[in-house]
Amino acid sequence: MLAAVALVFGALTPLALQPAAGSEAEEPTTFTVAMDNEVDSFNPFLGIEAESYEMWALMYDYLIGYSMADMSPEPTGLAEDWETSEDGLTWTFTVRDGVTFSDGEPLTAADVAYTYNRILDGGAEAATWSSYLTSVEKVTAPDERTVVLELSQPNAVLPLLPIPIIPEHVWRDVDEKAVKTFANEPTDGDPVIGSGPFELVEGTAGGPTARFQAREDYWKGSPHIDEVVYRVFKSKDSAVQALIKGEVDYVADVPPLQVDALQGQEGITTNQGDSPGFDEIAFNVGAVNTKTGEPIGDGHEALKDPDFRFALGFAIDRQRIVDTAYQGSGTPGDSIVPPTYDNWRWEPPAEDAFTFDPERADQLLTEAGYETNSGGERLMPDGSDFGTLRLFARSESDTSVTVMDLFKEWLADLGIDSEITAMESNRLTNVILDGEFDAFEWGWYVEPDPDSMLSYLTCDQLASWNDAWYCNEEYDRLYREQNQALDDAERVAAVKRMQEILYYDAPYLVTAYGATGEAIRTDRWACLQSQPDPGGIWLFQYGVTNYLQMRPADQAGDCDGVTNAVGAVADGTDASGSGAAGEVESSSSSSWVLPTVAALVLVLLAAGGLMAFRRRASAGERE
């Protein structure tokens, strides 16, 4: 057997070494990213995956930029400034001069207006982007540098406009019928035309790799790297191994255990950044048929009672959830706006902050009429049997299943019986829409503007994204108020009040704010800045700052003054704390673990042979 393996190796090794040797020649500086999913579409009107958003950011520009500190809008995009009319119905943006597409054509206000108008005209474009242009009636470009948005009513979410600006002179040939399958990929070796800092030279939707080349003439200045390559790794273990070997320079979404394992690796720096979002236990607070108003499904009566749900908030040990279900990578949660967005966030008052306090939970339940019988079993206010709560977990997420296991225990401590069903999320979606559940575990990503997150819990979203079937008129009124507010302070007040209502009504019990693990070869690369700064992530951010800022580690210096970037050296001291700056050592791992494992396998392989000989020997003796 071993001989056979050796033979195969022997036969292939000469082949193997040839291409490796052939590519030794002068190479461009290439930054290689390992990611989970294929790009679903390079067409910015079609793609949905986070990976695609990252690629468009390299290929195109946006009207608005987002700050590294807290993702607030800033004039670092195509618009060098903007203003709003008194009544909030007219937004005027001034497009900067000197921006060109990669084919040399200038980018003007007309391209911006064209992009937005395609979305307003409906179809596939509208499916993806129309929520950012709510109440926008008309987009015009009165001159080359002015874009005017006319609204039917004020829209406080503007200028959140993360829509890639496409070249009109290319896309006018792609009509409404064609756009829904238009791939926007390089054809006959010609890169895709865009105004962004990189050009897509290789890549297809659903393909394993994508390659981008830097543009020398980008308006913010040429990137410090020549190429960015994305490689899809369907297995996180393989991606991490590729990072250790040096085949890739960055791995996204590294699980906490792998982050720990990578910590001692020479030349690799890891990061646990805030990912702006939350996970929650959601309740069926009253599923209804939205047309007739009749109740549907079979949700438990007790969960229609806000006092009951709020009491359960004290029965959840959020720290234990973070420690076990999240392996420590995250923070306990309370409000639906995560701490990342502290300007929008409402903090619960100290006396009502959810702590793990089963006694208080018990007391609140009893006060609300849910008493226990002599056997410790919880009863309904009318003294009848409580029955069983049906909890649902998403089977593809270990975190989800673990959280529900813990929740079941805590419910049992309160004398409440429950059962858990784990199912795939697309099946769970059906169960939720039918109202045939009592509670489930899921989560949401929260954008830099909380408007969309807040909208999911309005009555308008019943039978759609409002998965808790929550409907509260006061909440809806505040939603409209903040959505159309002209004054920022007023808007923030309304947003905070909405979070407060949700906290006490408790359709969701927020369990945790997750964190995203990342790992990068700091022996080769430096000057990546986290977003939000500090505490955020290095890549898959809002905007392309890091692709412009990053450079080979030996050229790091002070990263042009961004001294808290990874690998930045300020006045001869290492400001990043990574200790990796300047090390140019790209050897692969040589820990003792791997050889041991390899030896183990050889032993296993030989085991069959050894056993055979022994059995043969004993058979011979018997004869």
Next chain:
Amino acid sequence: MSATLTSSPGAATGSAPAARQSYARYVGGRLLGALGSLAFVLVVNFFLFRVLPGDPARTLGRGRFRTEEQLEQFRATYGLTEPLPQQFVTFLQNTLTGDLGISLRYRVPVADLILDRLWPTLLLVGTSMLLATVIGVYLGMISAWNRGRPVDRVWTNSTLTLYSMPEWWLGLLLIATVAVGAGPIPGIFPTGGLNSVDVDPGTFDYVLDTAWHLTLPVITLTLAYLADYALIMRSSLLDELGEDYLVTARAKGLRDIAVRRHHAVPNALLPTTTLVALNLGFVVSGAITIETIFSIPGLGLLATEALSIPDYWVLQGTFLVASAAVILANLLANLLYGVLDPRVRT
């Protein structure tokens, strides 16, 4: 899609023209059967995936399609709002003209996606199966011929050990050792993927590069498949060993190796042929585990990922291609058997 090969005793009699005629009828019957299965699969395919739970617009659009209007826009654009019977008619018309629909996730024609993914899968699974067949049959032959001797025990136990190892574990182990490099072992192979990014397709370097990338996954898969062929070959050769004609052959004074090669092995190859032909059909279904571990963009991964959306047209397309391949392989096996073993032609 049953692979049973019925045999009936005493069918090998009759004159030559009659035999030819009966073979023609046999072929005709098998062809009709295959076409029938294909038509059946076509219909079942459509309805099977429609009863899958989930709404593609919601699975894909969570956090992106904010409003009911956006979800509706998406559904309308990609034909999900049409009534089911209408969708079915469109599906039949399209499939017959070779149009497999548009992927809901990738928004490109499913036929293009499948063509892109077919090649890696064929290379990976086809090569592994070929290697496993050749090596496995040889090992099985050696084992049977030396039944009970050390060489038999070594090969049989080794292939069984490999067979019982999880594929992903074996794959990861190879990555951790010969791809990353460990101790004295240099990391000579890539950790995953099918090609380097900077090699031009169509050049000889590209071929070498692909071979270099496929080495580890092919080794893993070959090792996993090996026992299948080795054991079948071993047992069918063992069945032949006691036969009278071998005694006759030896009595004629033939050398041992000639007896094995010209008398025993040809007869023992029949069951192996069936296995090979049947497995051939499964080549295009891909090898999901290995495709995942080594990040090889194959059909197996495409279908698995489409299932969670559910991306109806991708599922229909991949299953149609996979079923067609299995049906075709079955047909070939049947026809081949008709030639190899005249008794089955009834």
